[in-house]
Amino acid sequence: MKSIEQLLTKADLHFQRNEYSQAYDCLRIAGQSGHLYAALDYAYHIAPNSPKAAIDYLSALPDNSKPTVRFHCLLISRFYLFKEMNYELVSELVRLASAGHAESLIVLLSWTEQNTSVYAQLKGTLGRHNPNIYRQLFMGDPNYADVSTSLCEDTIITTVLEKQTSLLDKTKTAVDSNGIVCEMSGVLSDIECDYMLLRYKSLLQPSMVLNPLNGNPMKDDIRTSEVAIITNQWVDWISREVEVKMSRMSDTKPQHGEPLNLLRYKDGQEYKPHYDGFTDTQLKQTSIIEEGGQRTHTILAYLNSLSEGATHFPKLGITIYPEKGKLVSFLNVDKNLALEKQSYHCGQPVSTNEKWMLTKWVRLNSTQYGNLVHGS
Numbered sequence: 001m002k003s004i005e006q007l008l009t010k011a012d013l014h015f016q017r018n019e020y021s022q023a024y025d026c027l028r029i030a031g032q033s034g035h036l037y038a039a040l041d042y043a044y045h046i047a048p049n050s051p052k053a054a055i056d057y058l059s060a061l062p063d064n065s066k067p068t069v070r071f072h073c074l075l076i077s078r079f080y081l082f083k084e085m086n087y088e089l090v091s092e093l094v095r096l097a098s099a100g101h102a103e104s105l106i107v108l109l110s111w112t113e114q115n116t117s118v119y120a121q122l123k124g125t126l127g128r129h130n131p132n133i134y135r136q137l138f139m140g141d142p143n144y145a146d147v148s149t150s151l152c153e154d155t156i157i158t159t160v161l162e163k164q165t166s167l168l169d170k171t172k173t174a175v176d177s178n179g180i181v182c183e184m185s186g187v188l189s190d191i192e193c194d195y196m197l198l199r200y201k202s203l204l205q206p207s208m209v210l211n212p213l214n215g216n217p218m219k220d221d222i223r224t225s226e227v228a229i230i231t232n233q234w235v236d237w238i239s240r241e242v243e244v245k246m247s248r249m250s251d252t253k254p255q256h257g258e259p260l261n262l263l264r265y266k267d268g269q270e271y272k273p274h275y276d277g278f279t280d281t282q283l284k285q286t287s288i289i290e291e292g293g294q295r296t297h298t299i300l301a302y303l304n305s306l307s308e309g310a311t312h313f314p315k316l317g318i319t320i321y322p323e324k325g326k327l328v329s330f331l332n333v334d335k336n337l338a339l340e341k342q343s344y345h346c347g348q349p350v351s352t353n354e355k356w357m358l359t360k361w362v363r364l365n366s367t368q369y370g371n372l373v374h375g376s
Ligand SMILES: O=C(O)CCC(=O)C(=O)O
Pocket: 271, 276, 298, 300, 309, 310, 311, 312, 345, 346, 347, 348, 357, 359
Protein backbone atom coordinates (compact mmCIF):
# COMPACT_ATOMS: atom_id res chain seq x y z
CA MET A 1 0.00 0.00 0.00
CA LYS A 2 1.55 3.31 -1.12
CA SER A 3 1.31 6.50 0.93
CA ILE A 4 -0.61 9.49 -0.45
CA GLU A 5 2.66 11.32 -0.98
CA GLN A 6 4.09 8.46 -3.03
CA LEU A 7 0.92 8.34 -5.12
CA LEU A 8 1.07 12.07 -5.84
CA THR A 9 4.75 11.87 -6.82
CA LYS A 10 3.96 8.96 -9.10
CA ALA A 11 1.04 10.89 -10.64
CA ASP A 12 3.39 13.83 -11.31
CA LEU A 13 5.87 11.57 -13.08
CA HIS A 14 3.12 10.13 -15.27
CA PHE A 15 1.85 13.63 -16.11
CA GLN A 16 5.38 14.67 -17.11
CA ARG A 17 5.50 11.68 -19.48
CA ASN A 18 1.99 12.46 -20.80
CA GLU A 19 0.75 9.14 -19.40
CA TYR A 20 -2.62 10.55 -18.42
CA SER A 21 -4.56 7.40 -17.62
CA GLN A 22 -1.88 6.14 -15.20
CA ALA A 23 -1.57 9.63 -13.70
CA TYR A 24 -5.32 9.90 -13.05
CA ASP A 25 -5.35 6.37 -11.66
CA CYS A 26 -2.85 7.49 -9.01
CA LEU A 27 -5.04 10.51 -8.23
CA ARG A 28 -8.11 8.26 -7.96
CA ILE A 29 -6.40 6.10 -5.34
CA ALA A 30 -4.88 9.09 -3.50
CA GLY A 31 -8.41 10.52 -3.36
CA GLN A 32 -9.79 7.32 -1.89
CA SER A 33 -6.99 7.41 0.69
CA GLY A 34 -8.14 10.83 1.88
CA HIS A 35 -6.53 13.48 -0.37
CA LEU A 36 -9.46 15.75 -1.24
CA TYR A 37 -7.83 17.70 -4.09
CA ALA A 38 -6.64 14.50 -5.79
CA ALA A 39 -10.20 13.17 -5.51
CA LEU A 40 -11.65 16.34 -7.05
CA ASP A 41 -9.08 16.35 -9.87
CA TYR A 42 -9.97 12.77 -10.68
CA ALA A 43 -13.73 13.42 -10.48
CA TYR A 44 -13.52 16.44 -12.83
CA HIS A 45 -11.38 14.41 -15.21
CA ILE A 46 -14.10 11.79 -15.66
CA ALA A 47 -17.12 14.11 -15.22
CA PRO A 48 -17.37 15.31 -18.88
CA ASN A 49 -18.02 11.78 -20.19
CA SER A 50 -19.19 9.97 -17.07
CA PRO A 51 -20.81 12.43 -14.64
CA LYS A 52 -22.68 9.69 -12.81
CA ALA A 53 -19.43 7.77 -12.18
CA ALA A 54 -17.78 11.00 -10.95
CA ILE A 55 -20.62 11.60 -8.47
CA ASP A 56 -20.58 7.93 -7.32
CA TYR A 57 -16.81 8.15 -6.83
CA LEU A 58 -17.05 11.31 -4.70
CA SER A 59 -20.04 9.94 -2.77
CA ALA A 60 -18.07 6.81 -1.82
CA LEU A 61 -15.07 8.70 -0.39
CA PRO A 62 -14.37 8.23 3.33
CA ASP A 63 -15.03 11.97 3.90
CA ASN A 64 -18.10 12.03 1.67
CA SER A 65 -20.14 14.09 4.11
CA LYS A 66 -17.77 17.09 3.95
CA PRO A 67 -19.54 20.18 2.50
CA THR A 68 -16.85 20.54 -0.21
CA VAL A 69 -17.43 16.98 -1.42
CA ARG A 70 -21.21 17.41 -1.42
CA PHE A 71 -20.92 20.80 -3.17
CA HIS A 72 -18.87 19.32 -6.00
CA CYS A 73 -21.31 16.42 -6.39
CA LEU A 74 -24.06 19.03 -6.81
CA LEU A 75 -21.98 21.05 -9.27
CA ILE A 76 -21.35 17.97 -11.41
CA SER A 77 -25.07 17.10 -11.28
CA ARG A 78 -26.11 20.61 -12.31
CA PHE A 79 -23.67 21.15 -15.20
CA TYR A 80 -22.85 17.66 -16.50
CA LEU A 81 -25.80 15.44 -15.60
CA PHE A 82 -29.16 17.27 -15.40
CA LYS A 83 -28.02 20.55 -17.01
CA GLU A 84 -30.55 22.46 -14.90
CA MET A 85 -31.30 23.40 -11.31
CA ASN A 86 -33.93 20.95 -9.98
CA TYR A 87 -35.70 20.65 -6.64
CA GLU A 88 -33.38 18.02 -5.08
CA LEU A 89 -30.29 19.90 -6.12
CA VAL A 90 -31.42 23.26 -4.78
CA SER A 91 -32.61 21.71 -1.49
CA GLU A 92 -29.21 20.16 -0.89
CA LEU A 93 -27.50 23.43 -1.77
CA VAL A 94 -29.76 25.16 0.78
CA ARG A 95 -28.78 22.60 3.44
CA LEU A 96 -25.08 23.30 2.78
CA ALA A 97 -25.80 27.03 2.88
CA SER A 98 -27.62 26.70 6.21
CA ALA A 99 -24.46 25.15 7.63
CA GLY A 100 -22.51 28.22 6.43
CA HIS A 101 -20.86 26.78 3.27
CA ALA A 102 -19.65 29.92 1.47
CA GLU A 103 -19.80 28.78 -2.16
CA SER A 104 -23.34 27.42 -1.71
CA LEU A 105 -24.42 30.72 -0.16
CA ILE A 106 -22.96 32.71 -3.06
CA VAL A 107 -24.66 30.49 -5.65
CA LEU A 108 -28.01 30.93 -3.89
CA LEU A 109 -27.47 34.70 -3.50
CA SER A 110 -26.84 34.93 -7.23
CA TRP A 111 -30.30 33.42 -7.87
CA THR A 112 -32.13 35.73 -5.45
CA GLU A 113 -33.57 39.23 -5.93
CA GLN A 114 -31.98 41.95 -3.83
CA ASN A 115 -34.07 43.69 -1.17
CA THR A 116 -36.03 40.52 -0.37
CA SER A 117 -36.04 38.74 2.98
CA VAL A 118 -34.48 35.62 1.43
CA TYR A 119 -31.59 37.72 0.13
CA ALA A 120 -31.11 39.29 3.57
CA GLN A 121 -31.15 35.87 5.24
CA LEU A 122 -28.53 34.47 2.84
CA LYS A 123 -26.42 37.60 3.13
CA GLY A 124 -26.61 37.43 6.93
CA THR A 125 -25.61 33.77 6.99
CA LEU A 126 -22.61 34.53 4.75
CA GLY A 127 -21.61 37.45 7.00
CA ARG A 128 -21.80 35.39 10.17
CA HIS A 129 -19.98 32.31 8.87
CA ASN A 130 -17.52 33.85 6.37
CA PRO A 131 -16.84 37.48 7.35
CA ASN A 132 -13.84 37.83 5.00
CA ILE A 133 -15.71 36.70 1.91
CA TYR A 134 -18.69 38.82 3.00
CA ARG A 135 -16.51 41.93 3.28
CA GLN A 136 -15.08 41.45 -0.21
CA LEU A 137 -18.43 40.79 -1.87
CA PHE A 138 -20.41 43.48 -0.08
CA MET A 139 -17.62 46.05 0.25
CA GLY A 140 -17.86 46.33 4.00
CA ASP A 141 -21.65 46.75 4.21
CA PRO A 142 -22.23 45.80 7.88
CA ASN A 143 -26.00 45.25 7.54
CA TYR A 144 -25.95 41.53 8.10
CA ALA A 145 -25.78 42.06 11.85
CA ASP A 146 -29.50 42.94 11.72
CA VAL A 147 -30.56 39.55 10.40
CA SER A 148 -30.27 36.75 12.89
CA THR A 149 -33.02 34.37 11.75
CA SER A 150 -32.00 31.01 10.35
CA LEU A 151 -32.62 30.22 6.70
CA CYS A 152 -36.18 29.53 5.67
CA GLU A 153 -35.33 26.58 3.45
CA ASP A 154 -38.60 26.04 1.56
CA THR A 155 -38.86 29.72 0.62
CA ILE A 156 -35.30 29.74 -0.72
CA ILE A 157 -35.92 26.65 -2.86
CA THR A 158 -39.08 28.17 -4.33
CA THR A 159 -37.34 31.51 -4.96
CA VAL A 160 -34.43 29.94 -6.83
CA LEU A 161 -36.64 27.71 -8.98
CA GLU A 162 -38.96 30.63 -9.80
CA LYS A 163 -36.00 32.78 -10.79
CA GLN A 164 -34.78 30.02 -13.11
CA THR A 165 -38.20 29.84 -14.79
CA SER A 166 -38.41 33.62 -15.17
CA LEU A 167 -34.97 33.72 -16.82
CA LEU A 168 -35.96 30.92 -19.20
CA ASP A 169 -39.07 32.90 -20.16
CA LYS A 170 -37.12 36.04 -21.03
CA THR A 171 -36.77 36.83 -24.74
CA LYS A 172 -34.00 38.69 -26.47
CA THR A 173 -34.57 41.83 -28.52
CA ALA A 174 -33.09 42.27 -32.00
CA VAL A 175 -31.27 45.59 -32.21
CA ASP A 176 -31.00 45.72 -36.04
CA SER A 177 -33.57 44.69 -38.64
CA ASN A 178 -31.63 41.53 -39.63
CA GLY A 179 -31.17 40.29 -36.08
CA ILE A 180 -27.37 40.36 -36.28
CA VAL A 181 -27.11 42.10 -32.90
CA CYS A 182 -29.45 41.16 -30.03
CA GLU A 183 -29.66 42.25 -26.43
CA MET A 184 -31.27 41.18 -23.16
CA SER A 185 -31.21 43.23 -19.95
CA GLY A 186 -31.13 41.94 -16.37
CA VAL A 187 -29.72 38.49 -17.17
CA LEU A 188 -26.80 38.46 -14.75
CA SER A 189 -27.60 39.35 -11.16
CA ASP A 190 -25.61 42.03 -9.34
CA ILE A 191 -23.94 39.30 -7.28
CA GLU A 192 -22.84 37.46 -10.43
CA CYS A 193 -21.39 40.67 -11.89
CA ASP A 194 -19.59 41.68 -8.67
CA TYR A 195 -18.36 38.15 -8.04
CA MET A 196 -16.90 37.66 -11.55
CA LEU A 197 -14.99 40.92 -11.23
CA LEU A 198 -13.68 40.27 -7.71
CA ARG A 199 -12.87 36.60 -8.21
CA TYR A 200 -10.93 36.95 -11.46
CA LYS A 201 -9.39 40.44 -11.46
CA SER A 202 -6.12 39.09 -10.06
CA LEU A 203 -5.63 37.23 -13.37
CA LEU A 204 -5.69 40.43 -15.47
CA GLN A 205 -2.87 40.88 -18.01
CA PRO A 206 -2.39 43.14 -21.05
CA SER A 207 -4.78 42.06 -23.84
CA MET A 208 -3.56 40.25 -26.94
CA VAL A 209 -4.99 39.81 -30.42
CA LEU A 210 -4.29 36.93 -32.84
CA ASN A 211 -1.63 37.67 -35.45
CA PRO A 212 -3.53 37.43 -38.77
CA LEU A 213 -0.50 35.83 -40.44
CA ASN A 214 0.36 33.01 -38.05
CA GLY A 215 -2.47 32.91 -35.45
CA ASN A 216 -0.12 33.55 -32.51
CA PRO A 217 -1.24 35.94 -29.75
CA MET A 218 0.44 39.35 -29.92
CA LYS A 219 0.11 42.80 -28.32
CA ASP A 220 -1.42 45.46 -30.57
CA ASP A 221 -2.63 49.06 -30.19
CA ILE A 222 -6.00 47.95 -31.54
CA ARG A 223 -6.84 46.36 -28.14
CA THR A 224 -5.43 48.20 -25.14
CA SER A 225 -7.56 46.81 -22.31
CA GLU A 226 -6.46 44.20 -19.79
CA VAL A 227 -7.86 40.68 -19.93
CA ALA A 228 -8.17 37.70 -17.61
CA ILE A 229 -8.73 34.44 -19.47
CA ILE A 230 -10.81 32.15 -17.26
CA THR A 231 -9.48 28.77 -18.35
CA ASN A 232 -10.69 25.43 -17.01
CA GLN A 233 -8.48 25.47 -13.93
CA TRP A 234 -10.25 28.67 -12.77
CA VAL A 235 -13.89 27.97 -13.59
CA ASP A 236 -16.42 27.48 -10.81
CA TRP A 237 -20.18 27.28 -10.35
CA ILE A 238 -20.81 31.01 -10.90
CA SER A 239 -18.63 31.30 -14.02
CA ARG A 240 -20.29 28.19 -15.50
CA GLU A 241 -23.71 29.65 -14.68
CA VAL A 242 -22.77 32.85 -16.56
CA GLU A 243 -21.71 30.76 -19.55
CA VAL A 244 -24.98 28.82 -19.55
CA LYS A 245 -26.92 32.10 -19.53
CA MET A 246 -24.82 33.41 -22.43
CA SER A 247 -25.37 30.28 -24.47
CA ARG A 248 -29.15 30.27 -23.84
CA MET A 249 -29.45 33.90 -24.83
CA SER A 250 -27.52 33.35 -28.09
CA ASP A 251 -28.95 29.90 -28.96
CA THR A 252 -25.45 28.41 -28.96
CA LYS A 253 -24.04 25.44 -27.08
CA PRO A 254 -21.85 26.01 -24.01
CA GLN A 255 -19.60 23.24 -25.37
CA HIS A 256 -18.72 25.44 -28.36
CA GLY A 257 -17.34 28.30 -26.26
CA GLU A 258 -13.81 29.54 -25.80
CA PRO A 259 -12.88 30.38 -22.19
CA LEU A 260 -14.53 33.55 -20.87
CA ASN A 261 -12.49 36.75 -21.06
CA LEU A 262 -12.86 39.28 -18.24
CA LEU A 263 -11.95 42.73 -19.60
CA ARG A 264 -11.05 45.93 -17.81
CA TYR A 265 -10.72 49.23 -19.71
CA LYS A 266 -9.43 52.37 -18.00
CA ASP A 267 -7.62 55.65 -18.82
CA GLY A 268 -8.53 55.91 -22.50
CA GLN A 269 -8.24 52.19 -23.21
CA GLU A 270 -10.34 50.80 -26.05
CA TYR A 271 -10.82 48.03 -28.57
CA LYS A 272 -10.65 49.65 -32.02
CA PRO A 273 -13.00 48.50 -34.82
CA HIS A 274 -12.46 44.85 -35.71
CA TYR A 275 -14.10 41.55 -36.61
CA ASP A 276 -14.17 38.72 -34.07
CA GLY A 277 -14.56 36.14 -36.88
CA PHE A 278 -11.39 34.69 -38.38
CA THR A 279 -9.98 35.67 -41.75
CA ASP A 280 -9.54 33.03 -44.48
CA THR A 281 -5.79 32.99 -43.75
CA GLN A 282 -6.41 32.33 -40.05
CA LEU A 283 -8.90 29.59 -40.87
CA LYS A 284 -6.17 27.68 -42.72
CA GLN A 285 -4.15 27.41 -39.49
CA THR A 286 -4.47 24.02 -37.81
CA SER A 287 -4.49 25.43 -34.25
CA ILE A 288 -7.65 27.41 -35.08
CA ILE A 289 -9.42 24.55 -36.88
CA GLU A 290 -8.59 22.05 -34.14
CA GLU A 291 -10.17 24.31 -31.55
CA GLY A 292 -13.63 24.29 -33.12
CA GLY A 293 -13.24 26.26 -36.37
CA GLN A 294 -14.78 29.66 -37.12
CA ARG A 295 -15.98 32.02 -34.37
CA THR A 296 -19.64 32.15 -35.31
CA HIS A 297 -21.01 34.21 -32.38
CA THR A 298 -19.83 36.68 -29.75
CA ILE A 299 -21.64 37.29 -26.46
CA LEU A 300 -20.79 40.24 -24.22
CA ALA A 301 -21.87 40.82 -20.63
CA TYR A 302 -21.50 44.18 -18.92
CA LEU A 303 -20.47 44.06 -15.26
CA ASN A 304 -21.06 47.77 -14.58
CA SER A 305 -23.19 50.60 -16.00
CA LEU A 306 -21.60 53.58 -17.76
CA SER A 307 -22.41 56.47 -20.07
CA GLU A 308 -19.12 56.02 -21.96
CA GLY A 309 -17.18 53.05 -23.36
CA ALA A 310 -20.08 51.87 -25.54
CA THR A 311 -19.90 48.87 -27.86
CA HIS A 312 -20.37 50.42 -31.29
CA PHE A 313 -21.24 48.81 -34.65
CA PRO A 314 -20.38 51.51 -37.21
CA LYS A 315 -21.83 49.66 -40.24
CA LEU A 316 -25.14 49.09 -38.45
CA GLY A 317 -25.22 52.46 -36.70
CA ILE A 318 -25.71 50.75 -33.32
CA THR A 319 -24.29 52.04 -30.04
CA ILE A 320 -24.87 50.07 -26.83
CA TYR A 321 -23.83 51.56 -23.52
CA PRO A 322 -22.66 49.25 -20.72
CA GLU A 323 -25.55 48.28 -18.42
CA LYS A 324 -24.81 46.02 -15.45
CA GLY A 325 -26.16 42.48 -16.05
CA LYS A 326 -27.06 43.04 -19.72
CA LEU A 327 -26.04 40.56 -22.43
CA VAL A 328 -25.41 41.44 -26.07
CA SER A 329 -24.92 38.77 -28.71
CA PHE A 330 -23.97 39.14 -32.37
CA LEU A 331 -23.30 36.98 -35.40
CA ASN A 332 -19.79 37.02 -36.85
CA VAL A 333 -20.76 35.00 -39.93
CA ASP A 334 -23.69 34.85 -42.34
CA LYS A 335 -25.77 31.77 -43.28
CA ASN A 336 -22.99 30.53 -45.58
CA LEU A 337 -20.42 30.94 -42.81
CA ALA A 338 -18.80 33.83 -44.66
CA LEU A 339 -17.58 36.70 -42.46
CA GLU A 340 -20.57 38.96 -41.60
CA LYS A 341 -19.32 42.37 -42.71
CA GLN A 342 -21.96 44.14 -40.61
CA SER A 343 -20.50 42.67 -37.41
CA TYR A 344 -17.58 45.14 -37.54
CA HIS A 345 -17.49 46.65 -34.04
CA CYS A 346 -15.43 48.39 -31.39
CA GLY A 347 -15.29 49.05 -27.65
CA GLN A 348 -15.14 52.85 -27.39
CA PRO A 349 -12.57 54.37 -25.04
CA VAL A 350 -13.37 55.23 -21.45
CA SER A 351 -11.95 58.36 -19.85
CA THR A 352 -13.07 58.81 -16.25
CA ASN A 353 -14.43 55.37 -15.36
CA GLU A 354 -13.34 51.75 -15.46
CA LYS A 355 -15.38 49.51 -17.75
CA TRP A 356 -15.70 45.86 -16.72
CA MET A 357 -17.15 43.22 -19.00
CA LEU A 358 -17.05 39.61 -20.10
CA THR A 359 -16.58 38.40 -23.66
CA LYS A 360 -17.41 34.90 -24.86
CA TRP A 361 -16.37 33.89 -28.38
CA VAL A 362 -18.27 30.86 -29.64
CA ARG A 363 -16.97 28.46 -32.30
CA LEU A 364 -18.78 26.49 -34.99
CA ASN A 365 -17.94 23.18 -33.25
CA SER A 366 -17.00 21.97 -29.77
CA THR A 367 -13.86 23.25 -28.12
CA GLN A 368 -11.69 21.32 -25.70
CA TYR A 369 -12.52 23.90 -23.04
CA GLY A 370 -16.28 23.66 -23.71
CA ASN A 371 -16.35 19.88 -23.40
CA LEU A 372 -14.26 19.88 -20.23
CA VAL A 373 -16.37 22.50 -18.48
CA HIS A 374 -19.87 21.61 -19.76
CA GLY A 375 -19.62 17.93 -20.65
CA SER A 376 -19.84 16.29 -24.03
O1 LIG B 1 -15.46 46.41 -25.32
C1 LIG B 1 -16.43 46.16 -26.02
O2 LIG B 1 -17.49 46.74 -25.87
C2 LIG B 1 -16.31 45.15 -27.14
C3 LIG B 1 -15.37 44.01 -26.82
C4 LIG B 1 -15.06 43.19 -28.02
O3 LIG B 1 -15.28 43.58 -29.12
C5 LIG B 1 -14.46 41.86 -27.87
O4 LIG B 1 -14.07 41.49 -26.75
O5 LIG B 1 -14.35 41.16 -28.88
